[in-house]
Amino acid sequence: MIRLEKRPQPSRPWVFATPVLAVLLTMLFGGLLFAALGQNPFETIRTIFFDPLFSEFAWFYRPQLLIKGAPLVLIAMGLSFGFRAGIWNIGAEGQYIVGAICGAAVGLAFYPMESFIIFPLMVVAGALGGFAWAMIPGFLRVRFGTNEILVSLMLVYVAEQLLASMALGALRNPDGMGFPGSRNLAQYDSASSWISQSAGMHWGVVAALIAVIVAYIALSRHIFGFNVKLSGQSPRAARFAGVNPARLVLVCMGISGVLAGLAGLFEIAGPAGQVSIDFNVGYGFTAIIVAFLGRLHPVGILLAGGLMALTYIGGEIAQSNLGLPLAAIQLLQGMLLFFLLAVDVLTNFRVQFGRKEVAS
Amino acid sequence: MTEPLLRLSGLTKAYPGVVANKDVSFDIGYGEVHALLGENGAGKSTLVKTIYGLVKPDAGSMTLEGQPFAPQEPRIARASGIAMVFQHFSLFDAMNVAENIALGMENPPPQAEIAARVRQVSDQYGLPLDPDRIVGELSAGERQRVEIIRCLLQDPKLLIMDEPTSVLTPQEVQILFETLRKLSSEGTAILYISHKLEEIRALCENATVLRLGQVVGTCDPRETSARDMAELMVGTKLHVPEKAPRPVGDVILALKGLSAPAPHRFGTPLRDINLEVRKGEVLGIGGVAGNGQDELVAALSGELRTKRAMVRFQDKDIGHLPPNARRKAGLLAAPEERMGHAAAPDMSLTENAILTATTREGLAKKGFLQWGKARTFAEGVIKAFDVRTPGPQNAARSLSGGNLQKFVIGREIMQRPDVLVVNQPTWGVDASAAAAIRQALLDLAANGSAVIVISQDLDELMEISDRFAALNEGRLSSPRAATGLTVEEIGLMLGGAHDMEVAHVDA
Numbered sequence: 001m002i003r004l005e006k007r008p009q010p011s012r013p014w015v016f017a018t019p020v021l022a023v024l025l026t027m028l029f030g031g032l033l034f035a036a037l038g039q040n041p042f043e044t045i046r047t048i049f050f051d052p053l054f055s056e057f058a059w060f061y062r063p064q065l066l067i068k069g070a071p072l073v074l075i076a077m078g079l080s081f082g083f084r085a086g087i088w089n090i091g092a093e094g095q096y097i098v099g100a101i102c103g104a105a106v107g108l109a110f111y112p113m114e115s116f117i118i119f120p121l122m123v124v125a126g127a128l129g130g131f132a133w134a135m136i137p138g139f140l141r142v143r144f145g146t147n148e149i150l151v152s153l154m155l156v157y158v159a160e161q162l163l164a165s166m167a168l169g170a171l172r173n174p175d176g177m178g179f180p181g182s183r184n185l186a187q188y189d190s191a192s193s194w195i196s197q198s199a200g201m202h203w204g205v206v207a208a209l210i211a212v213i214v215a216y217i218a219l220s221r222h223i224f225g226f227n228v229k230l231s232g233q234s235p236r237a238a239r240f241a242g243v244n245p246a247r248l249v250l251v252c253m254g255i256s257g258v259l260a261g262l263a264g265l266f267e268i269a270g271p272a273g274q275v276s277i278d279f280n281v282g283y284g285f286t287a288i289i290v291a292f293l294g295r296l297h298p299v300g301i302l303l304a305g306g307l308m309a310l311t312y313i314g315g316e317i318a319q320s321n322l323g324l325p326l327a328a329i330q331l332l333q334g335m336l337l338f339f340l341l342a343v344d345v346l347t348n349f350r351v352q353f354g355r356k357e358v359a360s
Numbered sequence: 361m362t363e364p365l366l367r368l369s370g371l372t373k374a375y376p377g378v379v380a381n382k383d384v385s386f387d388i389g390y391g392e393v394h395a396l397l398g399e400n401g402a403g404k405s406t407l408v409k410t411i412y413g414l415v416k417p418d419a420g421s422m423t424l425e426g427q428p429f430a431p432q433e434p435r436i437a438r439a440s441g442i443a444m445v446f447q448h449f450s451l452f453d454a455m456n457v458a459e460n461i462a463l464g465m466e467n468p469p470p471q472a473e474i475a476a477r478v479r480q481v482s483d484q485y486g487l488p489l490d491p492d493r494i495v496g497e498l499s500a501g502e503r504q505r506v507e508i509i510r511c512l513l514q515d516p517k518l519l520i521m522d523e524p525t526s527v528l529t530p531q532e533v534q535i536l537f538e539t540l541r542k543l544s545s546e547g548t549a550i551l552y553i554s555h556k557l558e559e560i561r562a563l564c565e566n567a568t569v570l571r572l573g574q575v576v577g578t579c580d581p582r583e584t585s586a587r588d589m590a591e592l593m594v595g596t597k598l599h600v601p602e603k604a605p606r607p608v609g610d611v612i613l614a615l616k617g618l619s620a621p622a623p624h625r626f627g628t629p630l631r632d633i634n635l636e637v638r639k640g641e642v643l644g645i646g647g648v649a650g651n652g653q654d655e656l657v658a659a660l661s662g663e664l665r666t667k668r669a670m671v672r673f674q675d676k677d678i679g680h681l682p683p684n685a686r687r688k689a690g691l692l693a694a695p696e697e698r699m700g701h702a703a704a705p706d707m708s709l710t711e712n713a714i715l716t717a718t719t720r721e722g723l724a725k726k727g728f729l730q731w732g733k734a735r736t737f738a739e740g741v742i743k744a745f746d747v748r749t750p751g752p753q754n755a756a757r758s759l760s761g762g763n764l765q766k767f768v769i770g771r772e773i774m775q776r777p778d779v780l781v782v783n784q785p786t787w788g789v790d791a792s793a794a795a796a797i798r799q800a801l802l803d804l805a806a807n808g809s810a811v812i813v814i815s816q817d818l819d820e821l822m823e824i825s826d827r828f829a830a831l832n833e834g835r836l837s838s839p840r841a842a843t844g845l846t847v848e849e850i851g852l853m854l855g856g857a858h859d860m861e862v863a864h865v866d867a
Contacts, residue, residue, distance in 0.1 A: 005376075009755035010706065221731075223724045226714060234704040239663050240695060241715045242684035 004349040014347045019293060019300065021346075022339040023307070029339075030332045039322060047322060048314030048332070061317070063200025065309045067271050071096070071263040073208040073305035075287035077215050078259030080296040082252035084219075085231040089253055091137065091152030092260040093284025094159035095130040099261020100268040101166050102129030104275050107191035108171055108182055118190040122265060123203075130261015131254055133159065138253030142246040148253070156284070164277045171275045182275035185268060193270035204266030208305075211259060216298040228252065260284060289337045308333070363426045365390045365549050366411070366518055371420035373406050380406035382573045383420070388518065391547045393540065395560040395581055398570035399593055399790035404553050407570070408520050411551075412444050413437035425517075435466070441517035445507045445524060453496035453626055460495055461510045481512050485539045496626045500649045501532045508539070519543065520551045525559055526787070526816060529648055530851040537563050555791065556819070557586035571595055594792050608826070609639030612810050613691070613779045614672040618679075620659055628652040630659060631834045637779065637810045642801065643839060644825030645814045647854055652834035653814050654696065657783045660812075661693035662686045673779070687719045690778030694768050696787065696814075698761065702768045705757035709749065712756050713738040713771060720775045737774070745770030746796065762793035769797050773804055780804060783814045798824050818850060830854045 027049065031041030052061035075092045082089050089095075103126030110118045137151035171182040185191045195201040219225035231238040231248055239245065263283065272279055290308050294300030315329030364387035373381040380403045388394045398404045409415040411422065413431030422429040424440055431437035434444075451460050458475045462468035475491035482489045487505045495503060504524065511519055521540075525533045540550055540563065554560055560567060561581045569577045569592045577592045618633040630652055637643050647653060658664035659671065662683035671679040673691050681689075695701045703712045714734050718724050723734045738752035745766045749759055756764055765785065772780055785801065786794035802824055805811045814831070815821050821828060822842055829839040830853035837853045 008758040221728050223714075223718065223727050223729055226711070226729060230704055230707070230711075230715065233706050234700045236697070236701045237704045237715060240661065240683060240701055242662070242682055242687075242719075244682070 003352040004345065005352050006349055007347075010347050011350075015295065018343045018346060019295065019304070019340060021343050022293075022336060025339040025343070026332065026336045029335060033328065033331065033335075034324070037324070037328060039324065044318060044322060044324065047318045048311060048329075050314075051317055052310055052313040061313050063198065064313050065306065066200035066205050067202070068309035068312050069305045070202070070204040070208045071267055071283045072287050072290045072308055073302055074204060074211055074263040074266075075256075075260045075284055076290040076294065076301045076305060077208070077211040077298065078256035079287060079291045080215070080294070080298070080301060081228055081255050083232075083291055084296050085228045085248055085252050086235070087249050087252045088149045089134060089137070089152050089256045090149050090288065091134075091154075091156045091284070092256060092287055093280060093282065094152065094156035095133045095257045095260035096264035096267075096284045097156075097159040097163050097280050098133040098264070099126040099130035099257075100264030100272075100279065101163060101171070101275060102126055102261070103265030104182060104185060104268045105166075105171060107185050107188065107269060110190070111183060111188060114190045116190070119193070119203075119269070122191060122269060123262065126261045126265025127258045128261070130257040130259070130264065132257070133261070134253045134257025135250070138250045138257075142249055148249075160280065163275070163279060167275050167277045167279075173274075180277060184273040186270055186273040191269055193266045197270075202266055202270040204263060204270065207262055207266060208302075212298045212302050219298065224251075260287075286333075289333065293336065293340055311336070364388060365392070365425060366429070367423045368407075368411075369421050369423075371407065371410060371417045371422070373403075373410065373415060373417050379573050381410070381417070384570070384573070384575055385420075386568045386575065386578065388549050388551060390517075391544050391549055392566060393544050393550045393552060393564045395564035395567035396551060396553045396570065397557075397560065397567055397589060397593055399792070402570040402593070402790075403573040404570055405522070406573075408444065408522065408551065408553065411437070411518075412442060412520065438514060441515070442520065443511035443514050443516035443518070444520040445504070445511055445522065447522040447524075447526070449503050449507055451495045451503055451506060454494065456492050456494050457489060457498075457506050458491040460506060461491075461513065464510050477513060478509055481509050485512065485542060486535060487539060501528050504528070504536075512543075516548060518549045518551060520553070522553045523555070524552075525554065525556060529854045530818065530847050532648075533559065556817075557581075557589050558819070560589070561586060569593055590791055594790075606640050606806050608641050609808065611636045612639050612674060613637040613812075616670055616672060618659060618666060618670045620655060620664055620666050623655065623658070623664060628655055628834045630655050633834075633836045635829070635836060635839070637812060639778075639810055640805055640808050641826045642805045642811045642813060642824050644821035644828045644842060645812065645831055645836070646816070646818055646821050646828065646850065647814075647831035649816055651831045653783055653831060655834070656831065656836075657693055657695055657781055657814065660686075660691065660781045661695070684719045687716065687775075691781075692716070692772045692775060692777035692779070693781040694772050694783065694785070696783040698764050698768055699757065703756045703764060706755055708755055709742065709747075709752040709759075709767060710735045710738045712767070713741065713752070717771060717775055741767055741770040741774050744774065745800065762789040765789050766793055766797060769800065773800055777804075777809055779810045779812070781812045781814070784817075785813060785815065786817065786820060787815075794820070818847070828853075 027045050031045050034044040035041040052058065052065060075096060079089060079092055103122040106125040107118060107122045133155060136155060137148040140146040140151055141148045167180045167182065173181060173183045186194060193202045193204060195203065227238060227243045227248065230241060231243055231245065268275060268279060286308060290301060290304045293307065294304035311333055318324045318329065319326060366388045369385045371381050371384040384407060396404050396407065406415055410417050413434045413436055429440065431440065458471050458478060461478065462471065462474055468474065478489060478491040487509060489502065489505050489509060495506065524536060528536060544550055552560065552564055564581045567579050567581045568575055569589070571593060579589065581589065615633050615635040618630055620630045622629045628651060655664060659666055662681055666679040668677040668679045673689060678686055678689065699705045704715065714723050714729060717737055721737050723730050723737065735752050741747065742749060742752060747767045747770065748763050759767065769782060769785055782801065785797050789797065798820065801811050801813060813821065813825060825842045827839040828842040828845060830837045832854060
């Protein structure tokens with residue numbers, strides 16, 4: 001019989017080992033899944049996890065990794081503060097959309113003027129847009145005790161409608177022959193977030209790296225990070241330590257809103273280019289998986305963001321080269337989160353095989 | 361009787377890293393009131409869990425009424441006539457008494473029948489209890505009655521009681537003892553676990569003393585002094601705190617009409633509390649749990665804000681200030697619940713030092729944590745207060761209750777407070793650690809700080825406090841000098857016996 005026995009304290013080695021184990025289990029069971037679908041499991045796993053990095057076409061896929069990974073890391077980084085403190089902002093997707101709309105609107109307002117000041121103004125507008133959208137659930141929770149999970153999630157659908165209305169109305173390209181969608185910001189030099197399009201480098205990649213560094217310092221060296229951790233682990237002790245719970249909710253929602261809004265702005269001013277109905281592709285939701293896959297730790301999130309980007313791109317290759325259905329790829333990503341949560345138990349418990357109540 | 365009710369022979373149980381019970385043997389006769397004594401971690405809990413079927417021993421055996429007895433789970437133990445009242449009640453606040461009792465039964469009869477039996481048993485044993493009342497509204501003593509009646513409904517042969525008096529007033533303790541004596545006279549054996557040696561001397565006929573999992577002695581508590589029993593438990597001479605006479609200074613903390621609504625549904629509102637505390641004195645506040653202790657500590661620590669003028673500290677109104685501003689001024693507190701309130705269980709001791717000591721010890725510079733300084737401070741606490749742990753990097757939850765309590769109290773004392781408020785400083789702490797904590801509080805007062813000790817342990821309060829006040833339903837009695845107070849007077853200050861009557865032993 002298998003028994004779980006609580007460890008006196010969380011095991012350090014397992015904190016690091018569980019994500020690796022989860023990835024290996026995902027490969028194993030993903031392989032079985034693909035075999036059941038009639039594919040060669042080894043080839044499929046290789047296509048998804050290794051081809052984007054090491055195949056002969058890797059020069060094409062590697063920049064894609066940066067483009068996919070940057071918004072995931074940026075959003076997940078912001079979410080990780082709230083998640084550590086037990087504040088569940090599930091609506092980063094909405095904040096991402098509103099940040100993108102606000103930033104794009106500023107850029108489009110200046111068109112066709114060229115000035116170095118335009119892009120910084122767009123960044124500020126994007127951050128403020130995401131911040132304002134996140135403050136709605138934050139304020140409602142603090143003031144009226146509403147559930148931020150529901151409110152922030154529902155606001156995603158509001159943001160999607162807002163996006164559609166902008167793409168069809170206020171921000172539509174006047175020279176676009178009536179087609180929906182705005183002018184292309186990526187082709188408007190003063191508003192473009194590209195640094196080097198061929199290398200996949202845009203300002204969002206830079207922002208993601210800065211966010212990782214700042215978050216790392218805040219969490220390990222600053223009293224704010226300490227209070228965030230404390231609030232998540234023992235809310236009563238946090239209040240005793242002098243943390244104001246309402247302020248913490250607003251600050252954490254604010255951070256995640258700002259970073260999600262920035263991610264939206266960098267995306268719309270670069271890889272996506274224009275305000276369109278189908279601008280958002282679910283980065284805000286995938287970032288939740290990235291945050292947990294990375295153990296809510298900055299470095300972990302960086303690695304997890306890279307891994308998720310890999311499965312996205314690898315999944316696309318598998319779809320086009322091997323004819324795998326999209327659902328199979330999504331199942332694989334779901335498996336990753338599932339195994340991560342499942343093996344997480346090993347950090348706090350040790351497994352005992354055999355006899356009941358084993359003596360040492 | 362030649363054959364005992366329950367015989368334990370050579371019970372041994374080891375957990376990874378510790379031997380909880382080693383070759384424990386003793387007998388409990390029919391109708392015997394048997395005390396099980398020992399410090400925290402001596403193996404008392406493991407032993408009673410073995411009897412109750414929660415733990416399977418590695419070696420050794422038990423016989424019940426001459427038959428081999430090896431319960432696989434509590435259900436079987438209960439069916440064989442073993443009942444247990446735990447230290448922590450397992451009751452649902454939102455349900456009524458009869459519903460709570462029905463929840464513990466295998467095949468509960470209809471509510472009306474349970475209610476009738478509850479009335480009958482409570483009458484018979486002098487434990488009045490209305491089966492229709494909501495548990496959330498009951499006092500701790502009444503909740504314990506629910507647990508006891510739940511056990512009595514099974515007609516047990518052996519009733520195990522784990523620290524039953526920690527939540528009772530002296531009058532309630534007397535009533536409980538009458539009930540237990542009546543049960544014993546009817547042939548029910550009682551295994552009574554307690555730290556309170558005077559109680560054991562008043563109630564029990566036999567005592568088995570455990571230390572580090574082994575039986576180190578047996579005695580007849582009626583003929584052994586409390587001090588001898590304590591030294592048997594601890595294994596060394598027990599250090600009794602010394603209360604040196606000391607000058608009492610000016611008023612440093614004053615509560616003026618302190619009132620606050622209950623912070624949650626089952627909390628207690630504070631009602632018009634007036635109090636003056638002077639430098640160099642130890643003020644003891646007694647009272648049964650749930651009478652506003654947590655709320656009073658919160659109002660002093662700053663977790664619960666009140667009107668400015670309700671709390672006056674060093675001639676400044678501070679009722680509106682948050683915790684860290686009060687710490688900066690010199691008013692420190694240590695709440696009752698160690699795990700999750702005074703300390704974060706999953707965090708290291710260094711991080712737990714940061715929890716309250718950041719402001720006064722300068723553990724953060726412009727918001728950036730000084731980890732080295734924090735570690736040094738935590739090490740200082742560990743050393744000065746003899747906290748048994750490999751080091752400050754260990755998680756708080758890996759410490760035993762007594763050691764964590766020493767750390768929590770030490771953390772506040774090392775910050776040299778002007779006023780220190782402690783709630784239940786020695787709850788669940790072994791005798792030697794409790795003595796060390798009390799001595800530290802007395803030393804602090806001797807150095808001119810004021811100390812407010814809130815406790816349910818009246819012996820403790822009488823031992824260390826200069827003045828004594830009682831908290832009852834959120835009201836504080838006016839303080840009286842502690843010397844010369846009789847147990848009866850204290851009991852009346854605490855609000856008497858909460859509608860209980862002594863069991864009709866002749867019934």
